[in-house]
Amino acid sequence: MSVASPDLSVEIAGMQMQNPVMSASGTFGYGMEYEGYLDLSALGAIVTKAVTLEAREGNPAPRVRETPAGMLNAIGLQNPGAEAFIGEKLPRLREFGVPVIVNMSGRSIEEFTRLAEVLSVDGVDALEVNVSCPNVEHEGMCFGIDCDMTGALTEAVIGATDLPVIVKLSPNVTDIAKIGRAAASAGAHAISLINTLCGMSIDVERRRPHLGNVTGGLSGPAIRPVAVHMVHRAAEAVDLPIIGMGGIMNAKHALEFILAGASAVAVGTANFVEPATMPQVVKGLADYCRRHQVRQITDIVGALQSG
């Protein structure tokens, strides 16, 4: 590859990706919802919305609320369940010819383990474990806020599948580096971060929360500096590929994550504003490489200069 046509390809957890740009779980449906808005075969990978063992109805409405430079959501993992996903969604998803990463959520280690077994089928390239789920065996405490629970969950999922396992970290923790290390020591093949930050907003006239679920997850540009910082911390702490996300709206934002240490990036809330954000980010990365004489995007992963 020459500087005129830079190499954007990356390898994450054994998956070959033509570029480092993928969807963030829950913001891109199962991919096909966005057909007609962009060429899905041009993406680095497609990450599905969360799949659970059984179908889930999700939370009461309203489920989303716009906030300054972002949004709150409390969807509640609405999905058709693993078997229906495999039968009805996966066959079409595979046709785009890019790696399919399935985001998985559960309420207990046993449920996650069973889900990993069910999802280990042809056409699924990796599993992304959403550790932000409440663990019913520990009074509903999120797996991802505790090193031991994160480690135990990671180990259990890895033991249940031959697929690469990406652990998606919660930002609602005191020290992201410790949680990242727990996932790495348990054998994670990659980590992704950040999930949404816990948030809430109130309609003062009605004296009620805006969301039916009372609280929700904050995403979008408002969280980007927090996300870039956490990726930077995590990259210093673990020797694993990192998928960075949180408020990426354009290539410049994606580059912040890459320079901070992410090997790939995911675009979430931006898909609701401009469905073609991902291909625009890919183009912007290539332009940046040309302007900065970068032959391969991997050369600038973690290439942040100090001061």
Ligand SMILES: Cc1cc2nc3c(=O)[nH]c(=O)nc-3n(C[C@H](O)[C@H](O)[C@H](O)COP(=O)(O)O)c2cc1C
């Ligand atoms: C509406 C919505 C639904 C989401 N659903 C999931 C999900 O099912 N599983 C998950 O791991 N993350 C989920 N997320 C978190 C995103 O994947 C991402 O980590 C977060 O929104 C930060 O990226 P962004 O600021 O680019 O949106 C969801 C986010 C939004 C906005």
